[in-house]
Amino acid sequence: MPHFASPFVTASDAHPIRSRPPPREIGRFAETSSVRWLRRVFAVLNRTAPSASARLAYALLTRPPRVPERAWEAAIRAQAHTSALPFGTGRLAVYEWGTGPAVLLVHGWGARATHFGKLVPALVASGRRVVAFDAPAHGRSSGRHTTLPDFAEAVAAVAGHAGEIQSLIAHSFGVAMALWAQAEWGLRVQRQVLFSSLDHCQWVTEEFARLVDLPSAVIERGRQLMVERTNGRMTWDALSVADWLRQSTAPTLLLHDADDAEVPIHHFFNLMKACAQRPLDLHVTEGLGHHRLLGDAGVIARVMDFLHAPGH
Secondary structure: OOOOOOOOOOHHHHHOOOOOOOOEEEOOOOOOHHHHHHHHHHHHHHHHHHHHHHHHHHHHHHOOOOOOOOOHHHHHHHEEEEEEEEEEOOOEEEEEEEOEEEEEOOOOOOHHHHHHHOOHHHHHHOOEEEEOOOOOOOOOOOOOOHHHHHHHHHHHHHHHOOEEEEEEEEOHHHHHHHHHHHOOOOOOOEEEEOOOOEEEOHHHHHHHHHHHHOOOHHHHHHHHHHHOOOOOOOOOOOOOOOHHHHHHHOOOOOOOOOOOOOOOOOOHHOOOHHHHOOOEEEEEEOOOOOOOOHHHHHHHHHHHHHHHHHOO
């Protein structure tokens, strides 16, 4: 594992909401022409109509981007048994490969089930049934906007549809939603592999506020809109991924890349610190970033070793 100095920091220590770090060149929070345009729009609204600014922030934070499906993702999707699971007023696209004990895959914000496509063949070859889905307003599932409770509830709904879940594999924001589903929606798993996780859901809103220069009062109002429009099904203080992981009893492999440009490595260390009294299997890579981690042959081998290990 690479050496890191002073690893245990909080999101607020590392990222005070009113100071923007040097622009990122890659990742969801990268400096782009669209971001610069959006920053100018918010600058006008913040001065003239802060309520409208908060509503726009809410709309953007609840509308995941729909990333085009790559050819290799489409190919793995074509091999799946696909079904539509009723959910709320819409449906969830559900995909299954193979037979055997069920492994549930939970993708991150703005991704889709086939983001895990390079893991699927190894899991199927090991005698497992892989179950994945596109979250609400993601991929081929219905909707254009979704909320955090809906995402977490969808995880539990797909698990209920699939039957007993032996293993859970989640990535990025999907880790938070899968752990929340365990804490509040009754999801039970025997073991779990968690990639590139943030340590608290509120961090995403802080990063967004910093990216587009939102005043604290405006982003706070945007957060409050999320609470109000979910009928109180969420409170921001309770959305601690670190707390959920500490409460989870499933054997856990936690993976992160030291060069992750979307969810910095300090989140990994904060989760380690929060779980100091609970055993975790840990794996840190270098140079793979936030997404290539999922398809790396060495990482896939590490995941399979963890799933096959005695006691797991």
